[in-house]
Amino acid sequence: MRTDDLEDVESFRARARSWIRANLRPLQPGEALSTLRNIRTEEEELAGVARDREVQRMLFDAGLAGVCFPREYGGQGLTQAHQQAFNQEIAGFEFPSRLQAPTFSPCAAVLLDFGTEEQKLRHIPAILKGEEIWMQFLSEPSSGSDVASALTSAVREGDDWILNGSKIWTTGAWWSDWALCLARTNWDVPKHRGLTVFIFPIHQPGVQINRIEMLNGSKEFCQEYMTDLRVPDSDRVGDIDGGWTVGTRWMFHERRLFSSPLVTVPSGQPHGGVSSSFLVDVARDSGRIDDPRSLELIGEARMLELAKESLQGRIGRGMALGKMSDQAAALGRLFGGIAAARTFTVSFELAGSVAATWTDDDGSASLAGYDYLMRQVACIGGGTTEMARNVVSERVLGMPREQTMDHGVPFRDVPRGSSARR
Numbered sequence: 001m002r003t004d005d006l007e008d009v010e011s012f013r014a015r016a017r018s019w020i021r022a023n024l025r026p027l028q029p030g031e032a033l034s035t036l037r038n039i040r041t042e043e044e045e046l047a048g049v050a051r052d053r054e055v056q057r058m059l060f061d062a063g064l065a066g067v068c069f070p071r072e073y074g075g076q077g078l079t080q081a082h083q084q085a086f087n088q089e090i091a092g093f094e095f096p097s098r099l100q101a102p103t104f105s106p107c108a109a110v111l112l113d114f115g116t117e118e119q120k121l122r123h124i125p126a127i128l129k130g131e132e133i134w135m136q137f138l139s140e141p142s143s144g145s146d147v148a149s150a151l152t153s154a155v156r157e158g159d160d161w162i163l164n165g166s167k168i169w170t171t172g173a174w175w176s177d178w179a180l181c182l183a184r185t186n187w188d189v190p191k192h193r194g195l196t197v198f199i200f201p202i203h204q205p206g207v208q209i210n211r212i213e214m215l216n217g218s219k220e221f222c223q224e225y226m227t228d229l230r231v232p233d234s235d236r237v238g239d240i241d242g243g244w245t246v247g248t249r250w251m252f253h254e255r256r257l258f259s260s261p262l263v264t265v266p267s268g269q270p271h272g273g274v275s276s277s278f279l280v281d282v283a284r285d286s287g288r289i290d291d292p293r294s295l296e297l298i299g300e301a302r303m304l305e306l307a308k309e310s311l312q313g314r315i316g317r318g319m320a321l322g323k324m325s326d327q328a329a330a331l332g333r334l335f336g337g338i339a340a341a342r343t344f345t346v347s348f349e350l351a352g353s354v355a356a357t358w359t360d361d362d363g364s365a366s367l368a369g370y371d372y373l374m375r376q377v378a379c380i381g382g383g384t385t386e387m388a389r390n391v392v393s394e395r396v397l398g399m400p401r402e403q404t405m406d407h408g409v410p411f412r413d414v415p416r417g418s419s420a421r422r
């Protein structure tokens with residue numbers, strides 16, 4: 001679009017501010033913590049999902065949904081500056097947090113990059129209206145971070161594909177609608193060359209969802225089993241055996257998640273960790289606010305926030321200007337994961353003995369122990385920090401690639417453990 005056809009940023013900001021304050025509920029202190037806490041019943045979680053869908057539809061009707069999505073698919077067709085203004089104005093208010101990741105990115109982003117026109121017209125408007133919540137069926141029990149070693153198979157049968165296999169660590173799959181799934185369609189070529197991406201509804205015959213109980217009692221992680229699942233070829237994304245091309249971009253969107261122009265990230269809200277302002281509350285509620293060591297820890301957390309914000313901004317500008325490879329998104333992913341895990345550790349240290357035993361009267365200091373046990377989730381979900389280190393070293397810094405024994409070997413002939421054999 002021509003820039004003179006766009007609503008200017010300040011007019012958009014004013015419109016967004018007015019609507020948000022008239023229609024959305026202010027958040028309570030600590031309510032926006034983005035950690036997998038076991039604090040809601042199943043009924044409360046489903047009610048939260050329903051409210052997220054409702055708020056997303058409200059945003060759509062108000063002309064505020066999909067700020068940077070193309071207009072032809074229901075978005076606003078505006079710029080990243082407009083999204084940043086929206087992020088600032090919605091800070092402190094409820095927003096459809098469950099739809100941001102992975103529905104908007106990486107799932108909708110992958111559809112925009114590789115989907116057919118029919119797929120985009122069918123799904124992007126539904127996503128922006130809150131009618132479809134998407135999950136990524138990517139990780140598998142036998143392959144961990146090596147997603148190219150996927151064993152989930154897709155076999156052509158006429159105009160359909162028959163999928164069999166399992167995916168794991170899918171947060172919220174039990175209440176979601178659609179899946180973006182990586183499957184193996186060719187076993188006679190090296191692993192990266194025999195993959196294809198498909199989309200399908202989650203709740204249907206042939207898909208079984210098992211919820212996984214974590215250390216803190218949360219059951220949001222899921223494992224899915226596809227058994228003779230029939231998917232029409234019209235629901236294939238990208239070329240047959242071209243799934244690694246799709247997957248590479250898919251993982252870029254995943255690593256870039258919280259700096260993506262497609263995602264709403266309220267300013268000042270932590271994603272994966274806890275904010276320095278919340279840590280002030282933890283120190284106060286645990287009676288350690290005047291301790292010099294506590295002030296040092298809070299200062300460290302604030303430093304990490306500022307560094308992360310500056311780093312994400314620099315990476316975003318560098319990629320937008322073509323001065324940095326899109327692989328540089330791994331820098332933000334790496335720093336973000338490490339910083340989030342560290343802030344959970346800081347919270348644990350500030351809480352002191354309350355982290356081990358707490359009551360309802362301990363306020364923000366309660367559950368710090370559970371958060372500490374789950375701190376490494378920030379370094380795993382969204383692509384592990386170990387994989388991010390590999391991307392930075394090999395694709396950003398140009399260091400020699402790590403040698404692998406399966407390079408150039410047909411995937412059928414790659415040695416695998418007995419539990420992973422086809």
